[in-house]
Amino acid sequence: MSGKMTEIRWHARGGQGAKTAAMFLAEAVLEKGKFGQGFPEYGPERRGAPMRGYTRIADAPIRRHCMIEHPGIVIVLDPTLMDSAAAGVTAGTGEGTVFIVNTTEKPATVASKLGVKGAVVHTVDATGIALDTIGRPIPNMPMIGALLAVNDMMTVAELKSALVDQLSSKFSQVIIDGNLNAVDRASKELVSA
């Protein structure tokens, strides 16, 4: 593997849009001349069941097809998963791992709950933002907005342009605008420790 590779692990429940987000992000970076790989880990395919998604982003073609064991970034769409050992939110993480958690709690509170020494924890009320902007508690797009506040893989403007391409064939302008607004707000409302 030559060059830099960013590995992201998503923790969510079925219905929160983590599969869509994991795959969409991999597609969106293509415009930046980067290579993306996005895939969900399928278990019980039902609403509410814990699930994981994975995204790899690199400057060179991505050859490996294994799960991500040591993610550089962990995105948690449902904070209750942090209470579940089986969800494995902290598995393979350590010094320098970036956590972005959808919660109204403060980063310090979340950090102590996670208990990962040297981890960098950010929080954002993605569900609240989604309810305000899209009208439904689907925090996936705001979480990508929050991610871009702390990572330079692409700009928020570039993400929004990719999002319009992705959504315009399927959704109404109201939903598209809601998602764009959600991304904007989350990128600004991210709280860092």
Add this chain to the structure above:
Amino acid sequence: MAQKLVALSGNEAVAYAFKQARPHVAAAFPITPQTEMMHKYAEFVANGESTTEMILVESEHSAMSAAVGSAAAGARTFTATSSAGFALMWEVVYIAASLRLPICMALVNRALSGNINIHCDHSDSMGGRDAGWIQLFAENAQEAYDNAIMSWRIAEHMDVRLPTMVNYDGFIISHTADSLHMLSDEDAYKFIGKYKADYALLDVENPITVGPLDLTDYYFEHKASQLAAYPRALEVIKQVSDEYGDLTGRYYDHCEEYLMDDAEMVMVMLGSSAGTAKDVIDEYREKGVKVGLLKIRTFRPFPVAYLAERLAGRKAVCVLDRSASFGGQGGPVFMEVRSAMYGLQVPVHGYIYGLGGRDFDLGQVATVIEDLQKVAAGGEMNTINLLGIRS
């Protein structure tokens, strides 16, 4: 040749490749993880982007039966399935090959029951390895797309006329968003060409009989004629792949050779795990370990001479199987490779890994390379080893 860089899942990529051949008929029944591929194809048809007649059948046995009927009638035809769906096709899978019908099929590899498992292994395709189909395997969405495009040219070639199966790993390739280069519809169709069925049931001016009773008198001769097609198919696969390489810049052979020139140790495998292996091989190469990879693309017909030539003179070879042959000597790939190596005096051992979608991780590749180093230094391994199993 101008090609578009796109981000698609493996299933979407193969759906595009099949659409670009402008098939007359598709007959399929949904099964995870193939469903999404036919879902995408149905969308093409519903949107008017494809004129393919879709036959929605009540089972996979019927899907393959409908495909056989359609192809015998003279139509360019495809189907797609996975796992138990392929198992249910069983009887008719042999008929498709015996009747020399150039049907293309996407087999999105998934474990067989029981217990029920939706994830990837190669048990489904390996069960059909003696059925007479050409079997191509892919490492990623790009290769799945390319194989799917080439499958038409191979299947329909007059020296071949055999059904062709495009295998790609369930979920690992089928459901992963990946980037790939795609030909335009026009360029792809120009490469694939218009289908001409030389012996069609619907050609009423030239009536033929298809699938009659064939007993002790001529059945054997018909099988002899079928057997003669496979060495020719190997040549045609190479020719078509070379031509495709000239068009796209992506050249394929029966295997991909990765860092093989000076490799003292070689691992042989097929499918998506080869990509993971390459990353770890690079790490060991940096440490001066001379290890290489031979990734099999054409599993049927099995390229015996090709493998024997590439594996001769190595210090150690191992073969990784993502399926088991219960009661046999290791997995199907191991048996084929070791048989092809007969007389080479190169030590070879095998692994069974990744059954039911068990992750094939970087650590497992490292284990394999460490084992190869032991053998190369004169040590011994069990003939067959289980890799990545919980202790």
